[in-house]
Amino acid sequence: MSLDHWLVRQTTRPSFVHWVERFSRRMPVRQGPLQRAEVSLTFDDGPHPRWTPAILDALERADAKATFFVVGQAVDAHPEIVLETRRRGHEIGTHLYSHERAVSLDPRRFDDELSKSRQQLEALLGEPLRWLRFPYGEPGLQDPRTVERIHGVRAVHWTYSSHDSRARHATDVSERVRAGLRAGAIILLHDALFDADRVSAPYVADRSATLAAIPAIAELLNQHKLRAVTLSELFRTA
Numbered sequence: 001m002s003l004d005h006w007l008v009r010q011t012t013r014p015s016f017v018h019w020v021e022r023f024s025r026r027m028p029v030r031q032g033p034l035q036r037a038e039v040s041l042t043f044d045d046g047p048h049p050r051w052t053p054a055i056l057d058a059l060e061r062a063d064a065k066a067t068f069f070v071v072g073q074a075v076d077a078h079p080e081i082v083l084e085t086r087r088r089g090h091e092i093g094t095h096l097y098s099h100e101r102a103v104s105l106d107p108r109r110f111d112d113e114l115s116k117s118r119q120q121l122e123a124l125l126g127e128p129l130r131w132l133r134f135p136y137g138e139p140g141l142q143d144p145r146t147v148e149r150i151h152g153v154r155a156v157h158w159t160y161s162s163h164d165s166r167a168r169h170a171t172d173v174s175e176r177v178r179a180g181l182r183a184g185a186i187i188l189l190h191d192a193l194f195d196a197d198r199v200s201a202p203y204v205a206d207r208s209a210t211l212a213a214i215p216a217i218a219e220l221l222n223q224h225k226l227r228a229v230t231l232s233e234l235f236r237t238a
């Protein structure tokens with residue numbers, strides 16, 4: 001077993017994931033405000049030519065807006081999907097240029113990764129980049145406050161992971177989302193799995209479970225009288 005595989009296996013153990021989720025709640029990473037009946041659905045690792053357009057259609061039918069944390073290398077390959085995502089009223093954040101774990105990047109390489117992504121997205125979209133999600137949700141050696149001061153980009157974690165990177169059925173995803181739905185929730189989902197070629201089981205590169213879960217998630221939002229909005233809307237101060 002390679003070191004990569006070993007690390008992935010260790011860091012996806014339920015006990016470890018649980019620990020990370022508990023620990024991350026105490027990190028100085030933005031989380032949703034609680035005062036409004038709104039949540040943010042966030043999709044990491046795209047754009048993907050097969051899954052992202054289908055997810056955009058499903059979100060439109062659900063009348064939901066989301067935030068997509070895109071990987072720079074995938075943006076180079078499919079800029080038109082990012083433009084279409086924005087055109088449909090969703091927000092674009094960065095998931096760094098090559099989806100490297102921040103813990104394996106020294107500060108200079110981290111700055112390069114973020115600067116490159118930022119220039120790429122700002123040139124493409126013609127608006128300032130506001131949001132960053134660290135690959136794997138791990139800031140590593142980076143201090144999110146310093147990153148915000150230097151780059152003007154806020155790091156945002158999730159309050160709840162749907163664990164859809166390992167889900168095979170829509171109900172696996174929607175039942176997880178049900179457990180995490182509350183005002184201010186930031187839900188982690190995936191419209192692609194950038195490292196799917198590099199890691200084996202338990203990851204599922206096929207995103208059909210996530211796609212098929214969107215109508216059920218929309219129904220849950222209706223039941224809870226929650227609206228799915230972009231991160232900028234969720235964190236608006238007015």
Ligand SMILES: [Zn+2]
Nearest residue numbers: 044045135136
């Ligand atoms: Zn990712």
